[in-house]
Amino acid sequence: MNRQSLLIFTIIFFISLKAFTQINTGVAVLDKQEQERYRNLIKENKEVRAIHDSLALLANKYLDLEPKPLEVINYEGLLENDPERMKSIESLLDANKVVDLIYATYGSNNTVYVNKIKEFVLAWANTYKASGNPINENKLTPLFWSYAIYKDNFSADEKTIVDNWMLSIAKKEKDRKSTPNNNWQSKRLKIIGIIGCALDNEELKQFSLEGIKKYISSAYYPDGSSNDLKTRDAMHYHSSGIEPLLDMFINLQKFDSRFDQYSYTDEKGVSIEKAIIFMEPYLSGEKTHREWVNTTVALDKEKAEAGLKEYEPGKLYNPKDALPMLNWAVYYQPELFQYVCGCKVCYTCNVEAFFNSPLIRKNN
Numbered sequence: 001m002n003r004q005s006l007l008i009f010t011i012i013f014f015i016s017l018k019a020f021t022q023i024n025t026g027v028a029v030l031d032k033q034e035q036e037r038y039r040n041l042i043k044e045n046k047e048v049r050a051i052h053d054s055l056a057l058l059a060n061k062y063l064d065l066e067p068k069p070l071e072v073i074n075y076e077g078l079l080e081n082d083p084e085r086m087k088s089i090e091s092l093l094d095a096n097k098v099v100d101l102i103y104a105t106y107g108s109n110n111t112v113y114v115n116k117i118k119e120f121v122l123a124w125a126n127t128y129k130a131s132g133n134p135i136n137e138n139k140l141t142p143l144f145w146s147y148a149i150y151k152d153n154f155s156a157d158e159k160t161i162v163d164n165w166m167l168s169i170a171k172k173e174k175d176r177k178s179t180p181n182n183n184w185q186s187k188r189l190k191i192i193g194i195i196g197c198a199l200d201n202e203e204l205k206q207f208s209l210e211g212i213k214k215y216i217s218s219a220y221y222p223d224g225s226s227n228d229l230k231t232r233d234a235m236h237y238h239s240s241g242i243e244p245l246l247d248m249f250i251n252l253q254k255f256d257s258r259f260d261q262y263s264y265t266d267e268k269g270v271s272i273e274k275a276i277i278f279m280e281p282y283l284s285g286e287k288t289h290r291e292w293v294n295t296t297v298a299l300d301k302e303k304a305e306a307g308l309k310e311y312e313p314g315k316l317y318n319p320k321d322a323l324p325m326l327n328w329a330v331y332y333q334p335e336l337f338q339y340v341c342g343c344k345v346c347y348t349c350n351v352e353a354f355f356n357s358p359l360i361r362k363n364n
Helices: 003-019 032-044 046-062 083-092 094-106 111-125 134-153 156-174 183-198 202-219 227-232 235-252 272-284 298-305 319-329 334-339 351-355
Strands: none
Touching (some): 083 094, 156 183, 156 202, 202 235, 227 235, 272 334, 319 351
8 A cells, every 4th residue: 555545544544433433513614715725735735635535535425325314413411322312423423424525625626515515404404403402503513514605506495494494593592591601602602603604694693793702701711711621620621612612713704704703802811812822731741630520510420420431530631632622723823733643743634623724724
């Protein structure tokens, strides 16, 4: 096996491993200039060509698969080994397929990928009923991004179906009577923000924008720590609360520049930028953290009692748990790539971080 084939195999292996184990809720939305930069790199750079070839191979496999939409998602609040949750995950992995299909379109003019994306979006729009649960509905955000990117490829009747569906979800999320002031809120604001921008709905955009500043001020502290860390005593949840915000800041500024709130700092000196800086000693290994020891959340304790090692009190924090957040943070701080991959500077070892790296993003 030559180097190129080995690289393609390795990339496919890791993307496939994620595709069947973890739901991907982030999509790097590239504009035309960034897509052109990517396509030029495909021609010039062997590692980038391997990324494109790997994504195209996976996307081609997905063309023969049928969507698995759900009417109800059973996920939040259930143990990892709960049969209903496992059944929902099987369907929610449609999100991963949509993300890979989107990335395949960036490197190819093949309209068959866009048609397949439409099939997934319409299948879910015709099936899923809004619940207002941000943890569950955050899993659907790749479908929302798909519509925002490829809206012009939908017919008038199809647009009506998807518009009404997404509005029903945004309304349920917006009308929640109460939302925990942690990653629940950041995911809720992300959902509403994406739908607001996809539908060019100023009311939803304003709600999300105002909510972002309130959330940053109330869920984070001047030293960079967070309410998630305080209540869960887990660095894992500190980073998972930041991730949807970064996803929103980076992508939605392409639709509305007001959404780039990365460096927004309130009167107390609180910012998301500081929340990431707070993590750096734990990412480098300079500091360590024992997870879940003082969690106040009953579900964390139930998961530990059920024997789930991931939730065992005293479990040493693994910096790799921050990868989903780091894949976005490198957009603002490329030097953080050293915690994504040991190579530190090549940017091509991780697909999502690559799409947010200085190689692609015109902002860097």
